[in-house]
């Protein structure tokens with residue numbers, strides 16, 4: 001099945017609503033399709049099962065038994081509407097004989113009981129274009145419900161709903177992730193591996209990197225389904241405090257701390273400003 005247009009927001013008002021009931025096309029359908037982030041980003045052809053109405057085969061959608069056909073309604077002469085007199089006024093009304101269809105079926109088809117359509121679960125193959133996001137709709141023209149008495153079918157809208165991912169959060173075409181780094185790598189610099197949707201890549205960490213710093217990996221995001229521009233991957237590094245330290249390891253940290261304390265060089269870029277701020281806060285409270 002070819003997909004038609006992709007709709008980002010609310011799709012436009014349906015067609016149909018024709019004045020004459022017998023021409024009314026079948027209803028549009030919406031199908032909620034759950035997708036993994038990987039499938040949404042790369043695109044995929046998926047099979048879906050849609051409960052719907054399809055044109056009745058034995059009567060070819062006409063509703064009339066094979067070999068017979070619907071006759072023009074004699075009450076309304078095929079117009080579907082009749083004029084009724086109410087006092088001085090002529091009022092248009094839906095024909096009571098044919099319920100506005102303009103036709104009367106003398107011997108209805110037994111498969112569809114004269115409806116021209118039957119309930120059926122259709123299996124369809126949907127091509128998901130790469131880059132779709134939650135809320136995007138793919139229109140499959142004519143794959144909605146078949147209309148009654150051979151009227152044209154509606155459309156099927158497949159609405160994408162992308163599941164949460166373990167690692168990545170998507171915002172537009174950018175991907176976000178958090179990557180833990182060790183205390184030592186953050187202080188001295190180094191190289192870490194970060195995940196992308198295409199596998200791991202190396203990321204250079206400059207020395208003196210603070211926790212929460214965001215690194216941008218250009219072009220490692222999602223390719224837009226509309227503009228084909230490619231987003232970035234934003235990696236936030238989070239400093240991990242070492243746990244399960246042995247006595248020796250703890251001693252080394254204490255030694256380091258002591259040495260840094262005695263040093264005349266500033267080692268904590270935020271500390272001075274922070275404690276100045278705290279002091280000012282309490283001073284302001286007192287005054």
Ligand SMILES: [Zn+2]
Nearest residue numbers: 073076095098
């Ligand atoms: Zn009629």
Ligand SMILES: [Zn+2]
Nearest residue numbers: 056059109112
């Ligand atoms: Zn039939």
